[in-house]
Amino acid sequence: MTDSTAATAPAGSDAPGPSADAVRRDPIDWAVAARTAGALVPPGPRLSARQAKAEAEGLRRAADASVEHVHRLTGLEAARDLRDSQVLIVDRATWATANTRSFKALLAPTFAHLAATRPQEYAVSTTPVATAATGAELGAILAFLGSKVLGQYDPFAALSGNGGRLMLVAPNVAAVRAEINVVPEDFRLWVCLHEQTHRVQFAAADWLATHLQEKTTELTSALFDKSDSLPERLCAAFAAALPGRSNDDGPTGRPAVSADPAVTAEGEAAVTLQTGAGAAVGKGGAEGPGGAEGPGGLLGALQDDEDRARLSHLTAVMSLLEGHANVVMDAVDAEVVETVKTIRRRFNARGDRRSPLERFVRRLIGMDAKMRQYADGQRFVDAAVAELGMDGFNVVWDDPALLPTEAEIHAPDLWVARMRREA
Template structure:
């Protein structure tokens, strides 16, 4: 009798803090479709992006020297629209939250149920949909290693190229489409190669996220309050969007939503994940910028116009980017690229590639800013 009850409780669905299906449909409803193209133009753009994504792998291999670039057949490349990107990310986000929810269900089931009841998954689903909507109109591409954990997901993960955003930006910048698309593919395919070169990296990142989950579970009594605060920040963002005003000083709304879920216990894990993301993004940018006119004939023009674009964002977009923590992501591109270039200058690309050998070789956040510390720790005199 007890065993049956236990089994029933174990198989019972977890309370939902966020309605992820609603989040995906809300994002699809709120997000404009993108540039107006005929069916023929769409098919041509999709075929062109697929071809350039394939071509870019050889360049990634030549620049990085990573043999993993020779065979990426266990992962997928998908050319998608904005709605499909939102749906894919809603599924991945739900997957990433499962460890935290399971830990909460085991340790504090009443707290989890109470938080879910108080918040309402429909409300949080709508709010998350608004976030996905904003992001889905900005991101050019994304490599998702965690999609391998989804039912039927490819073993090596999935690369998504968001065609409407790539086309919209190439039109905005007035650059050569084929050159710009190859330039973007070089960055995104580098991420795919990184995880192929370091097959342990996905599990390592999941382990770090599990540590965060355990920390969150230990403070389940504050989860509802923090989620409520997050909703208040989102509401403040919506008011700012409607009025065109900057947030008032001291409201806390000018900070990233992520800060609401970062306590003292999580700082070390956040620091490590920040360093890893800086490494991945910086390395991809270095590869992107290593091409010359023989590969991308108009690369100088693309770089200049792409970099200048960030200086012309509206006050509202800058505000939303701060809210989402996207400014921090932009700094990761810069900091990580400086780290990679400094290391390669000192020990060469082969020496840098030791970073992909094992988790212990990943740089710390301090080492990202002081590459000589990483070089010293690797002790190349013994290599």
């Protein structure tokens, strides 16, 4: 289901006009990826025309209403003016195909680096057969994710000059709401609180999208540069993802940290900040779980010490963003979302009903670790705000140097002490 705005709004432009980069073939056939994603994603629940219109209009109202609450709860003045980005109500296929354009813009610097530094290997990876195969793999991943994601704020659409965009996937919102049997208006607003918080974060920190792209380019370029040993590393990753291994904790009992600065992959009212397609298609990238306590998923097999440091930074930033959004969505009281406690309880219980196959796929592409990342970030934000107040916490949006490290995410008092020293 998609409203008229979503159908006509630009989802991100393709590469600019004739240039060396435009002539160069990418290792991913983006057209194949888009066609595959659109063809494979299931359509979602059957809704009449009247029901579809009501769902789209309800989400639009919730998206508008949520901004005032985000401003009140975060104290971020950026919430007063969000004209630099769009709100789109989309169906699953639109979400999946739109993401191929964002990935293309995001990965352009990585591919330019590889073409310049490893021209022979790059030429081999960009034959029509190779690019079509990789495009089909990415499209299949996006089709799977397209049935899971409730919402996504995509700041990287702005890389192609169109501004950021918030996409709310109406069929998934309707399906999850029906599954957990909650009040439609309350659930829509609850979801939109999370997503609009992400929109406000990137408006408050206008440097953040570029910072994430630069750090992702460093990581993906390094991983591609080590691709000679990729098959062996991928075998280890697949072995780590086999059923029977714990999905809950790393080897020390602390949840393994999600390194996914990219795809949120569950409908957990999540943002999809795509900072790397590569790991999802087995080519190296910034998606999947990782961290010093015991990496998992595809990227767990693709790390050396330098990669871990890069990945640790991205993990910390994404934990901050997701945790902050979760704090906002759960901070509303019954006067705003009357059934908020019921929604959260039933929403969290959904994980108990997943099939063995879905559990395997989720672990393979880092989805379970992503959910743990939300909890890690939420604990950090709660602790930091308790010590510094919301105004004191909000300095985190002022400069990249003030972002928490991964160690600080798990020990908020370290970040609080650093902020007090720098105050």
